[in-house]
Amino acid sequence: MELIKDVLIASQIVLWLAVLSLALAVFALSRQVARLFDRIPPAGALSVNALLVPGERAPLVESDDIWGIPTVIGGPQADLSLLFFISLDCPICKSLLPVVRSVAASEAANLVFIGDGAELDDHRRFAESASLEQCSYLYSEAVGRRYAVGKLPYAVLLDRAGLILSFGIVNNREHLESLFVANDLGAGTVQQYVAQQTERV
């Protein structure tokens, strides 16, 4: 009887260690899955746009930005234009800020933020706290509508002639970079780019 009791107790201890180890492994796996979701663009969700067509002229917008500086979107420009649509309620938009700035800088594109929702003052406050005083930042729901922006964060890339190069929902650096690469590869949307990638693989 004593031996059985000892074996049962030992078994319990071993089982608890096993269960804890498994729980730890499952937790680690769930984190890995989250990182995977970061890297895989959702099929078909990226470039739904009712109005924009790659290769066509971008809607021309002339407006003062939140710093009072007259800003023009579309039409002939000195550089590529990267339009980044955000709202203050969107946590991914905010976490992407440094990434967007770094991508725009490395691709030598002119970065324009377009924010809507809340009040102008909220956006000014936010832009100041995020050190965006040197960046063009428009407060306008109308521009979002003219560019048929649905889900955020959304980015649109324009060329120097004011033509639409590429656009789509962006969640990470890869999505943003793919907007530029999509253009290089002759694919106007991120979905086409992804399709080309998977074909190649």
Added chain:
Amino acid sequence: MDVLWGVYFYGSAWLVLLIFCFAAFHKLHGRSEFLSALAGYRLLPRAALRFWWLLPIAELLAVIELLLSAGQSRWLALSLLLLYGTAIFINLLRGRRDIDCGCGGVGTPIGWGLVVRNLVLAGLALPQPSPPQDLMFSGIALTFVAALFAFLGYGIANQLYANSARG
């Protein structure tokens, strides 16, 4: 069955305590994220947002309450869990699904699952009679591993929930 009662009583106390420690730490450590999540709920007037730190302080007080009462008094924990659940509930009724919950850890948009989660946790924080007998050493060891497993399970559930919102 007194042993099971003891394991549940102390295990649930430890689980709630660990969860609140983690929650308070995350709010204080990532204060700008928490602040923007809090503002996103649109339940407080702008002027009140300055007092955001009252929430993590309340959470720490809930931890202290649990410790000092040896798990018998859980009122602060219960109140906070119901408060947070209500805030999420109100915003879900408003139809806002894109705001971050501000719960800590991974970015998680609010959803009904969070309301259910908070109700379950609130159930753990309900006032309950303390067990009649003290646990022996083996009972304490069992409670410890059970609470540890439950805390891991809580983290897994949260991560899976956050993943499901994206994948």
